[in-house]
Amino acid sequence: SYELTQSLSVSVALGQTAKITCGGNNLGTKNVHWFHQKPGQAPVLVIYRDESRPSGIPERFSGSKSGNTATLTIYGAQVGDEADYYCQVWDSGTVVFGGGTKLTVL
Amino acid sequence: QVQLVQSGAAVETPGASVKVSCKASGFTFTTYYIHWVRQAPGQGLEWVGSINPDSGGTKYAQNFQGRVTMTRDTSINTAYMQLSSLRSDDTALFFCTRVVADYFDSWGQGTLVSVSS
Numbered sequence: 001s002y003e004l005t006q007s008l009s010v011s012v013a014l015g016q017t018a019k020i021t022c023g024g025n026n027l028g029t030k031n032v033h034w035f036h037q038k039p040g041q042a043p044v045l046v047i048y049r050d051e052s053r054p055s056g057i058p059e060r061f062s063g064s065k066s067g068n069t070a071t072l073t074i075y076g077a078q079v080g081d082e083a084d085y086y087c088q089v090w091d092s093g094t095v096v097f098g099g100g101t102k103l104t105v106l
Numbered sequence: 107q108v109q110l111v112q113s114g115a116a117v118e119t120p121g122a123s124v125k126v127s128c129k130a131s132g133f134t135f136t137t138y139y140i141h142w143v144r145q146a147p148g149q150g151l152e153w154v155g156s157i158n159p160d161s162g163g164t165k166y167a168q169n170f171q172g173r174v175t176m177t178r179d180t181s182i183n184t185a186y187m188q189l190s191s192l193r194s195d196d197t198a199l200f201f202c203t204r205v206v207a208d209y210f211d212s213w214g215q216g217t218l219v220s221v222s223s
Contacts, residue, residue, distance in 0.1 A: 001168070033209045035151075042201055042213035043143075043151065054211065086151055090208060094167060095141065095153035 002091035004098035011104045018074040020101045022087030025068060030090065032070040034063060036083040043086065047072060077105050108132040110202050110214035117220045123190040126217045128202030135183040136160040138204045142187045146198040157185055192221045
């Protein structure tokens, strides 16, 4: 079955730039979506189709993809950005999530 | 506005079944597939399956095949997920979510299912 690989954790200093990556085979042929999730809450879509931002999501959130790696970049990280971040794709009609990355803002 | 409101927490014994509901509002229910996602305590997101509210057609993740049944009642804009033969490792938060084109734009608040003897 298809797998997406994410680092378990990423730390970033307050106000600096955080990069969270998601790797997968042939990822270049798939649309990558990103969610953040705070404890006890539902996931929230922050980037869809690699680089598009839903309304209401700050411009500080940016998505990109190169080869088999997609990257979620958070500029000017804030304490409120601390959360788990998940990437997601479709593969053969099924939904696949990455294992999640815990972002800590120091 | 789009809303998905799920039923409350459930406590079940091993071997039992649980049925979780997801009531949709703010959009045409039959237009968008509803998916279900499981999250065990401290773990990541796991896709359970989906239902087409228009046709009732379903697709289930291999891990849940044979144990999960998704249905809907279009008269009350509600989707259901039933999981049977519950085990202790089924203790989890279950979310319903709406897919727009190919991304999940709205989520329910989650329903905690606890399985314990």
